[in-house]
Amino acid sequence: MRDSKSSNFSHIEDIQIVARVLEGNTEAFSVLVKRHHERVYNTVYSLIGDLDESDDLAQEAFLKAFHALKRFRGQSLFSTWLHRIAVNCCLDHLKSKHRRSFVSLDEHGENWDAPRIWMGQSKDADVGVERRELQEILECALNDLSEEYRVTFVLREIEGLAYEEIAEILKCSIGTVKSRLFRGRTKLREILQVQYDNWIEA
Amino acid sequence: MDTDNTIDINRELLSAYLDDALTKADRARIEMLLRVSDSLRSELAEMVRMRQLFAAWSPPAPDRFFVRRVDIKIQEEVARMKNRWGLQKFATAAILLISIGSLAFLTQRLDKTVEPVTLDAFLQSSLDREVREVASLTEDDFSKDRVLDLVLSDNTR
Structure with a gap:
């Protein structure tokens, strides 16, 4: 009915x-x-x-x-x-x-290894596990961002919203959205630095 | 030589360039800088790779009962709102009824206790009383003492 x-x-x-x-x-x-x-x-x-x-x-x-x-x-x-x-x-x-934070990056310790999927070393059988691992790492990295950077980054990068829409949702200027995105991306790179460097080198 | 501030502004523009959110002038400026700056090109490449990384991330989907759960909550809410509205209406009606009832009761009481008396009616009733009193007198009542008593009692009344 x-x-x-x-x-x-x-x-x-x-x-x-x-x-x-x-x-x-x-x-x-x-x-x-x-x-x-x-x-x-x-x-x-x-x-x-x-x-x-x-x-x-x-x-x-x-x-x-x-x-x-x-x-x-x-x-x-x-x-x-x-x-x-x-x-x-x-x-x-x-x-x-x-x-x-459900799992903080810090909890992995200094000896934590980046997932091999980042470095192109993964075999097909490992892909599922690696992908889950990657998901977890990205979630952790997002969790470590400050709220304003995280929200802005998620709305742009994950949700694919335009700057105007993000500004409307967050009730801020487009300039602020630009600035937060830049700073958020920079911060994310810092958080993921070690793993990211390995990935970039690969 | 670029200052730190200029570099930061250019990197911020680079981030917006990645999102295709620059004005024509800014886009032309950043494209010119990209042609001459290895570090800026490298930074753009890193941003693109990070974007690819997050593109591979997919948040989990809600379970298949999610919509049903929301539907149930909404219908519960609707029922609660209707009940609240019904109770409000009932309370208003009850207050109105009590008010009207009280008003009617008071008006009725007022009608019974305070009868309007005109001057003519008052005088007529006093005259009637006097006549009744005189008619009820016996011969003994006309004795000197009795008449004196009556006069005195009238004066003191």
């Missing part, structure tokens, strides 16, 4: 679905969740780096969006507006607790 209702919305713009929800068809909100949940979840995970917390925060973002729907004026894309809410949920969450 719900699916048949949802399928009616398949070719309808987000803003029209928002109007339906505001008219009282609250089930239509499910269509918006289906359309945007993966991207919202990815953004939240990129910013938080923890599965359970990301799940909770992504749900919270949708609930907040549902409550705030009356305030959505359609001046920006619904996805941009939703992302802003998700990012703000993450920023509030990060502020409310000391950022938790």
Whole structure:
């Protein structure tokens, strides 16, 4: 029943679905969740780096969006507006607790080896393991960035947002986005320096 | 010779160049610098490689029940809002009823306790009382002492 209702919305713009929800068809909100949940979840995970917390925060973002729907004026894309809410949920969450690093790079110690996939030494059988290792290292490096650099970097590099969109989400100037991206990239390179040098040399 | 500040500005431009977010003038400037600066070219190459590195990183997808969980929470929220709205309406109606009831009760009480009395009615009622009192007198009441008592009691009333 719900699916048949949802399928009616398949070719309808987000803003029209928002109007339906505001008219009282609250089930239509499910269509918006289906359309945007993966991207919202990815953004939240990129910013938080923890599965359970990301799940909770992504749900919270949708609930907040549902409550705030009356305030959505359609001046920006619904996805941009939703992302802003998700990012703000993450920023509030990060502020409310000391950022938790699930595995810090420091914990690997000085003798930690860069994954061979970086250096092109990996055999096919190792690729899966190496890739997981690489994922973990990148997550750790992201976790070690300051919040403002991390958020800006994730929105640009992982989410592929334009500078204008990032500036809109973070309520800052495009110049600030440029500056944060530059500094964030520089910091990331410093964090990954040893492994990165090996990778570059390879 | 470039100062540290100029180098930083150029590197910041390089970062924006990577994102194709430069003005025409800045892009021309950085492309000119790239042609002559090995270090800047090397830095750009490192930025590109780092981008490739992060392109290989894919955040995990939400589980397949995620949408359902959000749906349930939204519907719970809707039900809660409806209940809250219903309770508010009930409370408002109850307060209104109590207010109207109290007002009606007070008005009724006021009607019974304070009957409007005109001057004519008051005089008529006093006259009637006097007549009744006189009619009820017996012969003994006209004795000298009794009349004196009545007069005195009237004066002290």
